[in-house]
Amino acid sequence: MGTSSHKKILIVEDEQDILQLVKHYLEKEGFRTVPAMNGIEALKKVKEDKPDLVVLDLMLPEMDGLDVCKRLRSVPETAMLPILMLTAKAEESDTIVGLELGADDYVTKPFSPKALVARVKALLRRVERMPGGKPDLHLYGTLTMNLARHEVTIGTQEVPLTAKEFGLLEHLLRHRGRVLTREVLLNAVWGYDYYGTTRTVDVHIRRLKQKLPLLEEAVVSVKSLGYKLKDSDVSG
Amino acid sequence: MGTSSHKKILIVEDEQDILQLVKHYLEKEGFRTVPAMNGIEALKKVKEDKPDLVVLDLMLPEMDGLDVCKRLRSVPETAMLPILMLTAKAEESDTIVGLELGADDYVTKPFSPKALVARVKALLRRVERMPGGKPDLHLYGTLTMNLARHEVTIGTQEVPLTAKEFGLLEHLLRHRGRVLTREVLLNAVWGYDYYGTTRTVDVHIRRLKQKLPLLEEAVVSVKSLGYKLKDSDVSG
DNA sequence: CCTCCTTATTACAATCAAGAAACAAAGAAG
DNA sequence: CTTCTTTGTTTCTTGATTGTAATAAGGAGG
Numbered sequence A, B: 001m002g003t004s005s006h007k008k009i010l011i012v013e014d015e016q017d018i019l020q021l022v023k024h025y026l027e028k029e030g031f032r033t034v035p036a037m038n039g040i041e042a043l044k045k046v047k048e049d050k051p052d053l054v055v056l057d058l059m060l061p062e063m064d065g066l067d068v069c070k071r072l073r074s075v076p077e078t079a080m081l082p083i084l085m086l087t088a089k090a091e092e093s094d095t096i097v098g099l100e101l102g103a104d105d106y107v108t109k110p111f112s113p114k115a116l117v118a119r120v121k122a123l124l125r126r127v128e129r130m131p132g133g134k135p136d137l138h139l140y141g142t143l144t145m146n147l148a149r150h151e152v153t154i155g156t157q158e159v160p161l162t163a164k165e166f167g168l169l170e171h172l173l174r175h176r177g178r179v180l181t182r183e184v185l186l187n188a189v190w191g192y193d194y195y196g197t198t199r200t201v202d203v204h205i206r207r208l209k210q211k212l213p214l215l216e217e218a219v220v221s222v223k224s225l226g227y228k229l230k231d232s233d234v235s236g
Numbered sequence C: 001c002c003t004c005c006t007t008a009t010t011a012c013a014a015t016c017a018a019g020a021a022a023c024a025a026a027g028a029a030g
Numbered sequence D: 001c002t003t004c005t006t007t008g009t010t011t012c013t014t015g016a017t018t019g020t021a022a023t024a025a026g027g028a029g030g
Helices: A002-006 A016-028 A039-049 A065-074 A093-098 A113-129 A163-174 A182-190 A199-211 A214-218 B016-028 B039-049 B065-074 B092-100 B113-128 B163-174 B182-190 B199-211 B214-218
Strands: A008-012 A032-036 A053-057 A083-087 A105-108 A137-140 A143-146 A151-154 A179-181 A219-222 A226-229 B008-012 B032-036 B053-057 B083-087 B105-108 B137-140 B143-146 B151-154 B179-181 B219-222 B226-229
Touching: A008 A016, A008 A039, A016 A032, A016 A053, A016 A113, A032 A039, A039 A053, A039 A065, A053 A065, A053 A113, A065 A083, A083 A113, A105 A113, A137 A163, A143 A163, A163 A182, A163 A199, A163 A226, A179 A182, A182 A199, A182 A226, A182 B113, A199 A214, A199 A219, A199 A226, A214 A219, B008 B016, B008 B039, B016 B032, B016 B053, B016 B113, B032 B039, B039 B053, B039 B065, B053 B065, B053 B113, B065 B083, B083 B113, B105 B113, B137 B163, B143 B163, B163 B182, B163 B199, B163 B226, B179 B182, B182 B199, B182 B226, B199 B214, B199 B219, B199 B226, B214 B219
Parallel strands: A008 A032, A008 A053, A053 A083, A083 A105, B008 B032, B008 B053, B053 B083, B083 B105
Antiparallel strands: A137 A143, A143 A151, A179 A226, A219 A226, B137 B143, B143 B151, B179 B226, B219 B226
8 A cells, every 4th residue: 555655653662673573564564664762762753753653662761651652642742643552461451552641552562563564554544534633734825734733823823713624724735736526525524424515615615715815816616526725836 | 427327336245234225325326236145255246247346344154354355355356456344343453454454444333324435435536546547647749637636738828627628628638549429428528317419519629629729630520420639649 | 513411610598606695503611 | 501603504696617509611422
């Protein structure tokens, strides 16, 4: 699957053997990996490399996996970052996901490489589906959308958006340049089982334009198809 | 839309209620369906009926969904066949393994009919734009048609086209060099259930030529047959 | 050169899609 | 419980899109 090829994964593991094993199998699947040998390094690399997912050993020198987890969760920017925990014993596993520690999934050692890769993919998939799951930033001219903070600003001025408006704009930004049908937008923002008229999209587009005059020009309707956010030459 | 009307979907499900439900909603959307009650039958029907997509229940008598998946994936002819898995529980491991074994997506029961249909469509769309399916870009001399953006440009100059004009041109480009009868064009662009005079095509050809003088020469009428877009020596 | 059949061109009317605004319903906040 | 916000639907309107019909033009066979 080509989808995984641009995902970056931070592997936090002090045992070289396991680190190399995990690295090898993830890279074979097209992921990029970043290694970290301990908790301190892990936190540093999360900041620097902005990985899409963290594979985190529970047993680490200096600062254990749970601590790393807690720290990551306490900062808005990384609160949503998917974490896959590696645990040595099966007994501990219940407490990991169940408790408020914040790991999203776990694998117990010894694990099969295949199982690990499957979990990683599943986690990424799950997160991908969730709205607001990406600690990302969209730039479009003077507009900035911060997903982690759930904020949109024009220049320095924050513009409050409602949930639907935000979701809609996010989808437009993420797929800028492409024509998005009302049906696609409804599925993406409203959910796969939303029953309602497609005109709902029109109304929300209009509301977006009212709040963000920038979009008046930038969002164009493609008759009988849907809407498109024009590429901005200024954007990033 | 005429696009889905020729797609065939194999539904593999042992529970009659669910089978009928799925069948009903897919057919309401214009898909043709083929039922199979178990894994053996499923594999047989895949061979015989060559469906475009398989909706596959994970829990089946005799041979479960994962086995069917594996078998389909192991044969080159069906390795790329899109598979949508139906799972009873939202249990993580099942879905992970399912995806790892090559299901392309899954829906957990109970599911809403709309969600299922949406997933099926999304899957077909995703697959359609990958392998030998339709290209994202048509080039013809200085003309470029970008399907995702729904844009046609001559050199660098964009030429706005209406929905019908766009569809018509797309069909001509895709089948360049062939003579296309008016009836074929009506079916492809207007849909199979269009009632109208075949002269309509002529008018739209005319409008295309007006907007794109390049086509004045390139699109020729073949008397008592239809129209043809001449091969362009410059094209790709 | 005529005649019949097919296509080109134009003009016009019917239809349709999207913007706007107002309203109603559903939710959240207090 | 009340009030304000968010969300979805409906109606009206306007302008673009689309289909058809009328007329001109072409072309092959006699």
